[in-house]
Amino acid sequence: MKFGIEIVPSMPIDEVVEVVKLAEDVGFEYAWITDHYNNRYVYQVLALLAKETETIRIGPGITNPYVRNPAITASAIATLDEISNGRANLGIGPGDKATFDKLGIAWEKPISRIKEAISIVRTLTAGEALDTGAKLDYKPVQEKIPVYMGAQGPMMLKTAGEVADGVLINASNPKDFEAAVPNIKEGAEAAGRSMDEIDVAAYTCTSVDEDPEKAANAAKIVVAFIAAGSPPFVLERHGLPADTQQKFGDLIAKGDFGGAIAAVDDALMEAFAIVGTPDDLVPKIEALGEMGVTQYVVGSPIGPDMKKSIKLVGDIIESF
Numbered sequence: 419m420k421f422g423i424e425i426v427p428s429m430p431i432d433e434v435v436e437v438v439k440l441a442e443d444v445g446f447e448y449a450w451i452t453d454h455y456n457n458r459y460v461y462q463v464l465a466l467l468a469k470e471t472e473t474i475r476i477g478p479g480i481t482n483p484y485v486r487n488p489a490i491t492a493s494a495i496a497t498l499d500e501i502s503n504g505r506a507n508l509g510i511g512p513g514d515k516a517t518f519d520k521l522g523i524a525w526e527k528p529i530s531r532i533k534e535a536i537s538i539v540r541t542l543t544a545g546e547a548l549d550t551g552a553k554l555d556y557k558p559v560q561e562k563i564p565v566y567m568g569a570q571g572p573m574m575l576k577t578a579g580e581v582a583d584g585v586l587i588n589a590s591n592p593k594d595f596e597a598a599v600p601n602i603k604e605g606a607e608a609a610g611r612s613m614d615e616i617d618v619a620a621y622t623c624t625s626v627d628e629d630p631e632k633a634a635n636a637a638k639i640v641v642a643f644i645a646a647g648s649p650p651f652v653l654e655r656h657g658l659p660a661d662t663q664q665k666f667g668d669l670i671a672k673g674d675f676g677g678a679i680a681a682v683d684d685a686l687m688e689a690f691a692i693v694g695t696p697d698d699l700v701p702k703i704e705a706l707g708e709m710g711v712t713q714y715v716v717g718s719p720i721g722p723d724m725k726k727s728i729k730l731v732g733d734i735i736e737s738f
């Protein structure tokens with residue numbers, strides 16, 4: 419099992435650099451920086467990480483094909499690859515509706531748009547020209563920059579199996595991977611590929627601390643947001659009430675975060691998060707591995723004290 423870390427650049431950039439360097443020091447192999455317009459700009463954060471780290475692989479986790487023209491994304495990831503001396507990964511997915519509504523962007527035909535974007539990025543970063551004649555005037559360090567797709571829906575997962583080098587799946591429970599991996603496999607086989615070529619990453623909600631109760635409490639607000647964004651097929655899979663999305667969506671929309679946290683019960687925690695002491699985490703991560711997960715991404719909140727939590731995860735990494 420490889421280990422990655424998700425960082426939302428909502429904190430000062432110096433802190434982002436500090437925690438990613440710490441993650442590298444304790445054995446994490448991947449750092450994924452989320453891409454939302456309202457947080458610090460993903461590629462400037464990544465450029466700094468490229469200069470300040472040595473071995474950890476870095477990339478957006480995830481960008482999307484709507485907010486930037488794919489040729490701009492190709493140049494951004496090729497530049498990052500040069501700065502990092504060949505450690506860039508591109509994480510790209512459909513983006514989220516809330517963002518596009520705020521930016522007045524029409525969220526149309528996400529699967530077609532992502533396939534087209536990945537094809538453009540691959541063509542340009544390979545030093546080739548598009549039909550329009552567009553071409554980069556430089557080549558990245560890596561012969562082929564790995565492309566990971568953020569995906570949750572069945573069609574998106576199949577598409578990832580067809581075209582991507584990895585999949586970043588926003589989920590923490592084995593049931594989600596029991597459902598997702600066959601979709602990825604179907605896409606891979608349809609494209610004459612094998613699952614060995616695909617890094618299946620669990621992009622989890624993780625919270626770890628020596629005090630399990632503190633760990634659980636730190637995750638509740640994240641679980642509330644996940645619940646508010648969970649489509650009916652996910653709620654059904656976890657045996658959660660059909661009105662869960664509406665209930666948490668309403669609480670969050672009116673800013674009642676206390677009410678949302680109070681409404682998070684054990685069933686929701688079990689469905690949407692992996693929390694506890696380092697010893698509590700080991701069997702849960704192993705269970706994901708049994709479902710075909712090959713990279714465990716420690717995602718928000720990471721823990722009540724982020725740096726301490728990163729070190730605690732570091733203590734268990736070598737046992738995998």
Ligand SMILES: C[C@H](OP(=O)(O)OC[C@@H](O)[C@@H](O)[C@@H](O)Cn1c2nc(=O)[nH]c(=O)c-2cc2ccc(O)cc21)C(=O)N[C@@H](CCC(=O)N[C@@H](CCC(=O)O)C(=O)O)C(=O)O
Pocket residue numbers: 451452453454479480481482511512513514515517526527528529530531568569570571572573574575586587588621
């Ligand atoms: C579009 C959507 O795909 P989805 O994978 O379920 O999208 C949910 C999330 O993955 C998506 O919102 C991500 O961008 C969220 N996301 C992030 N979103 C962000 O904006 N920023 C992030 O940093 C971010 C990180 C992230 C990490 C992992 C991850 O899994 C998701 C992440 C969907 O509805 N898919 C369905 C339907 C597909 C579809 O849209 N079909 C269309 C047309 C087909 C076509 O597009 O050509 C149709 O039926 O009309 C499906 O896969 O079956």
